[in-house]
Amino acid sequence: MRYRCAVMAPELSSPRIFLLPEVVVNQIAAGEVVERPASVVKELLENALDAGARSVRVDLEEGGVKLVRVTDDGCGMGREDLELAFASHATSKLRGVDDLEHIASLGFRGEALASIGSVARCRIFSRQPGDDVGWQVECEGGRVSEVREAGGAFGTVVEVRDLFFNTPARRRFLKRERTELGRALDWLQRLSLAHEGVAVVGTHGAKRVYDVEADMDLRARIRRTFDAELADALVPVAAEDGDTRLEGYVAPPRFARRDTGRQMWFLNGRFLRDKVLIRCLRDAYHGFLDGPLHPVAFLSLAMDPARVDVNVHPTKSEVRFRDDRRLFGFLRNALAEAVRQTDAATPGGRLLSSLERRGEWRPPAGSAPRLPDPGSSRDPLVVREVAGKPLELPPIEDAPARAPGQGVDPWEARDELAGPYVVVDKTYIARATPDGLEVVDQHALHERVTFEELRRELSEQRLEVQRYLVPELVEVDRADVALASDHTELLAGIGIDVAVFGPTTLAVHGLPARLPRPDAQALVEGALAALRERGEAPTLADLLEDVLHRTACRSSVMAGDELGESEIRALLERASAIEHDQTCPHGRPTRVRFTLADLERAFHRR
Numbered sequence: 207m208r209y210r211c212a213v214m215a216p217e218l219s220s221p222r223i224f225l226l227p228e229v230v231v232n233q234i235a236a237g238e239v240v241e242r243p244a245s246v247v248k249e250l251l252e253n254a255l256d257a258g259a260r261s262v263r264v265d266l267e268e269g270g271v272k273l274v275r276v277t278d279d280g281c282g283m284g285r286e287d288l289e290l291a292f293a294s295h296a297t298s299k300l301r302g303v304d305d306l307e308h309i310a311s312l313g314f315r316g317e318a319l320a321s322i323g324s325v326a327r328c329r330i331f332s333r334q335p336g337d338d339v340g341w342q343v344e345c346e347g348g349r350v351s352e353v354r355e356a357g358g359a360f361g362t363v364v365e366v367r368d369l370f371f372n373t374p375a376r377r378r379f380l381k382r383e384r385t386e387l388g389r390a391l392d393w394l395q396r397l398s399l400a401h402e403g404v405a406v407v408g409t410h411g412a413k414r415v416y417d418v419e420a421d422m423d424l425r426a427r428i429r430r431t432f433d434a435e436l437a438d439a440l441v442p443v444a445a446e447d448g449d450t451r452l453e454g455y456v457a458p459p460r461f462a463r464r465d466t467g468r469q470m471w472f473l474n475g476r477f478l479r480d481k482v483l484i485r486c487l488r489d490a491y492h493g494f495l496d497g498p499l500h501p502v503a504f505l506s507l508a509m510d511p512a513r514v515d516v517n518v519h520p521t522k523s524e525v526r527f528r529d530d531r532r533l534f535g536f537l538r539n540a541l542a543e544a545v546r547q548t549d550a551a552t553p554g555g556r557l558l559s560s561l562e563r564r565g566e567w568r569p570p571a572g573s574a575p576r577l578p579d580p581g582s583s584r585d586p587l588v589v590r591e592v593a594g595k596p597l598e599l600p601p602i603e604d605a606p607a608r609a610p611g612q613g614v615d616p617w618e619a620r621d622e623l624a625g626p627y628v629v630v631d632k633t634y635i636a637r638a639t640p641d642g643l644e645v646v647d648q649h650a651l652h653e654r655v656t657f658e659e660l661r662r663e664l665s666e667q668r669l670e671v672q673r674y675l676v677p678e679l680v681e682v683d684r685a686d687v688a689l690a691s692d693h694t695e696l697l698a699g700i701g702i703d704v705a706v707f708g709p710t711t712l713a714v715h716g717l718p719a720r721l722p723r724p725d726a727q728a729l730v731e732g733a734l735a736a737l738r739e740r741g742e743a744p745t746l747a748d749l750l751e752d753v754l755h756r757t758a759c760r761s762s763v764m765a766g767d768e769l770g771e772s773e774i775r776a777l778l779e780r781a782s783a784i785e786h787d788q789t790c791p792h793g794r795p796t797r798v799r800f801t802l803a804d805l806e807r808a809f810h811r812r
C-alpha cells in the first residue's frame with residue numbers, strides 16, 4: 207500500500223512514543239476501543255502492521271477472552287517507548303494538530319494499549335532490530351510495571367489475558383466462544399486481505415484456524431479465506447485518477463448476499479464501512495442486481511492521506527473525503543465498467559443448488575455439487591424442434607465422433623446460436639448450446655438488448671428519433687411542466703422530444719426509434735422523475751440510463767409476442783453483439799444455462 211507506514215519508519219531515533227499535548231487530545235474523535243476480543247485483535251494487528259511487520263501471528267484462547275497474543279517482526283520498541291506504551295494518548299504516530307490532516311498510519315490516537323491495559327492482564331515484549339537485548343513491561347488493570355530487560359526475537363509480542371477480569375459487567379456482554387472467535391477472525395481476515403505482502407497466521411487453542419503466506423496476492427488470499435468458485439469468478443478493477451488509485455475485484459452479481467460480509471473497502475490499508483463507498487458500489491451494480499442483495503467486492507483505495515479525514519469516527523471505520531464528488535464519479539465509473547465484465551450468467555446448476563437448499567430436489571447420493579464443471583467435455587446435444595410447435599420426442603441421432611482432446615469448454619465453446627428453438631408459453635426460448643441447454647426469457651433479453659443499443663447510439667451520437675405527425679399528449683402536474691420546459695434540450699438529447707402544451711399537459715413530438723412500443727406517458731414520467739432525483743444537470747448517459755431503468759419494461763415489451771425462427775435468431779445475434787446480455791436492466795436474469803454436468807446431476811447420472 208503506497209501510503210502505509212510513512213510515519214513510523216524504523217529509522218526514527220528513539221524514544222519515539224510521546225504523550226500527546228492536551229490540545230490534540232481534545233481534537234481526537236475518541237471513543238471506547240475495547241468492546242470484545244475482536245477489538246483487541248484489530249488494535250494489536252493494526253499496531254503490528256503500522257510497525258511494518260512482514261509476518262504476524264495471532265494466538266487466541268477461548269474466543270480471545272482468555273488470551274489474545276500478537277507476535278510481529280516489525281520495528282519494535284525501545285525501553286523508553288515501553289515506559290509510555292500503556293499511557294493514555296501516548297503515540298509515535300502523531301505529534302501536533304497539523305498531523306491530523308494527513309494520517310498515514312492505521313492508529314494515531316495512542317489509546318488502544320491504554321484502554322486494553324486497563325481491562326486485562328497484559329504484557330509487552332519488544333526488541334528493536336539490531337539491539338542486543340529486548341524489554342518487557344506488564345500492565346494489569348491499568349497498573350503498569352517497571353520495564354525490565356528480557357530475551358526474545360526481534361519484533362514485538364503483545365499478550366492480553368483475561369479480558370474484562372476486573373469489569374464483570376462488561377464480561378457479561380460477551381457472547382459464546384464461537385461468536386467471539388468468529389468476530390476476531392473477521393478482523394484477521396479483513397486485515398490480511400488489505401495487506402498483501404504480509405504473512406498472517408491465526409491459531410485458536412491448539413488449532414491453526416487461518417493462514418496466508420506473504421507472497422499470496424489478493425485473489426489467492428480471497429481463495430484461501432472464502433472459496434475457489436468466488437475467487438475464480440472475480441473481475442479485476444484497476445483505475446487511477448490523479449494520485450487516487452482504485453484496485454481490487456468485483457464479483458459477478460450471482461454472488462450477492464443478504465449481508466455485507468463480503469463487501470470490503472480498504473482505504474490506505476484501513477478497513478472501512480463507509481456508507482458512501484457502499485452506495486458507490488451499489489450504483490455500479492445498478493441494473494445487474496435484483497432486490498435487496500449486497501454485491502461482493504474487495505476494493506482498495508490508495509490516496510494522499512491529506513485528502514481524507516479519518517478522524518471523524520471512534521472506530522475509524524467511517525471517513526470524510528475532501529473532494530467527494532469527483533471521487534464518487536471516478537469510483538462509480540471504474541466499478542461499473544468492471545461489473546459489466548463479470549459473467550452475469552445464471553448457471554442452471556445454481557438453480558439446482560437452491561432447489562436443493564429448499565428441499566425440493568436432492569442430488570444423487572455420493573455426488574458433490576461443484577458448479578460449473580469445467581471438466582465436462584461431451585458432444586453437443588442434438589435437439590430437433592421447430593419454434594412454436596408442440597414438443598415431440600427428438601429422434602435419436604448418432605453423435606459425430608470427436609477427436610481425442612477436442613473438449614468443449616463450457617460457456618466458452620463457439621456458439622452458432624443455431625436452432626431449433628423450442629418456445630414455451632410464448633416467453634421462454636429453449637435451445638441446445640455446445641455444452642448443454644439454455645433457456646432465454648425473450649422479454650428480458652429484448653429489454654437488455656434495446657437498452658444497450660440505445661446506450662451505444664447515444665454514445666456514438668447517432669440516437670434515432672421517431673417523430674410523430676400528431677403529438678401524443680401527456681398529463682403531468684404543474685411543477686413537472688415547468689421542469690420539462692427547463693430541460694427540453696436535455697430531454698431531446700436522449701430522444702424525448704417534448705413541448706409545453708397546456709398548464710398540466712406536455713406534447714410528445716418524438717421518442718427514440720429503438721423502442722418497439724414506446725409508452726410516451728411512462729417515458730416522460732420516468733424522465734421527469736430522473737431529473738428530479740438527479741437534481742444537478744445530469745449527463746445524457748446518466749439520464750438515459752435512469753429513464754430506461756424506469757421504463758424499459760413497458761416500452762420494450764416482448765413477452766407474449768410470437769417470434770418466428772428468424773426473429774429469435776436475430777434477437778440472439780443482437781444479444782451476442784452487446785457487451786452484457788446476462789441480465790435485464792432491472793437485474794433479472796435473461797438466460798439460464800444448464801451444462802451437461804448439471805443435466806447429469808439432475809438425472810442422477812453422477
Ligand code: ADP
Pocket residue numbers: 222223249253254257278280281282283291296297298299312313314315316317318319320362
Ligand atoms: P496508536 O496506535 O494509536 O499510536 P496504541 O495505543 O495502539 O496507539 O499504541 C501506542 C504506541 O505503541 C504506538 O504509537 C507505537 O509507537 C507503539 N506500538 C504499539 N504496538 C507496537 C508494535 N507491535 N510494534 C511497535 N510499536 C508498537
Ligand code: MG
Pocket residue numbers: 249252253312313314316318319
Ligand atoms: Mg494502535
